[in-house]
Amino acid sequence: NDKQKGGTVTGVFLMGVISAVIASPCTTAPLAGALMFIMKDGDMIRGGAYLFVMGLGMGVPLAIIALLGQKFLPKSGMWMKNIKVLCGFIMLTIPLYLLRAYLSTEIITAIAILMSGSLICYLTLLVMKKQRGPFAIFTMTVTAAMAAASLFMTPDDGSDNLFEQVKTLDELESVIRDNDVVIVDIRADWCASCKKYEDTTFADRNVIEYMSGFKNVYVDITEDNAPSKDIIEKYNSAITGAPTVLIFKNHTLISSVNGYLPAGSFMARINSALKKDR
Structure with a gap:
């Protein structure tokens, strides 16, 4: 996408194709719900109107952001990278939640401790300007020790x-x-x-x-x-x-x-x- 030439019809078209491929999985769930609602209603014209309105609801906000975004949205910078990393930590909790059915409680606890220590370390490093290296080593050493200890803790499971x-x-x-x-x-x-x-x-x-x-x-x-x-x-x-x-x-x-x-x-x-x- 970075190689596409801006200001051309072809570039905009290819950007739209790439965006559709990336966004399609995100729209599958609400679209499936809308289609189920339409099938239950049974009216073809009304169903088409529902899908059209849904498309407007998804597209109009993007058009507004594209037109007015430079005036009202904050400028890009390191804050965007930090938010991306924080969202990455949040997304990692989803597979951890799903793995509960396959891994023991001890292993899940150990992974959760490692993730929590990593998040605390990252947030603190954003604030600290000095002693970053020693602090990171200390934090992750303590976190690793706690995670290892949790593997030997047997929960009282009645x-x-x-x-x-x-x-x-x-x-x-x-x-x-x-x-x-x-x-x-x-x-x-x-x-x-x-x-x-x-x-x-x-x-x-x-x-x-x-x-x-x-x-x-x-x-x-x-x-x-x-x-x-x-x-x-x-x-x-x-x-x-x-x-x-x-x-x-x-x-x-x-x-x-x-x-x-x-x-x-x-x-x-x-x-x-x-x-x-x-």
Whole structure:
């Protein structure tokens, strides 16, 4: 784009092509939402008008900035580079959040500490004019030490003791036969909501105490060809995916919880299902 010659029709056209390629992924989500709304409405003319208005809403602000930007927008300089770096730190939190489903809590904590130390170091270096080198070395050394220490800290996760794993349909049916109330947690390593369940709801002291009177087991459906697939096939009408919690009473499936629920709502849902079955 820097090689395009300004003030020419060809240069402006190529700039538009390049901008469209870069901006297209950013507009995919709102455009998909608009198309779903239009399909639900079903009117072709009104749908075209909606898309036209959406295009105006996206294009008019850019045209205004292009025409009046030199008068009202601040001049470029180092502040733009600093904002770019700060936005980079913010964007790095997104993959870190998504990796929670695949990495242990200790590793996620260590990476978060390294990122936080790097951000603090960068912000401080922007302000300091002297002693930059020694300060940076000290800050990152302390950050690295804290990150390494976090790898050896084992969190107090009550969910590990709350559930026992069952791998096959025969094992699950045996548990259901031998217990009056059975809570079955359907989980997977790739499921972010399952990880959230383990870190919040199933680690809550009230939930642990409430479920202590039940038989609680979990089924791992991470692998498609695992023996647990027979469980999914038998209860496929109640299992919409991970996470799903199946509630059995008197050897019969009486209800299910699909998706994530906080501790209070989760206990209320199970309590309601058990009372309703009386």
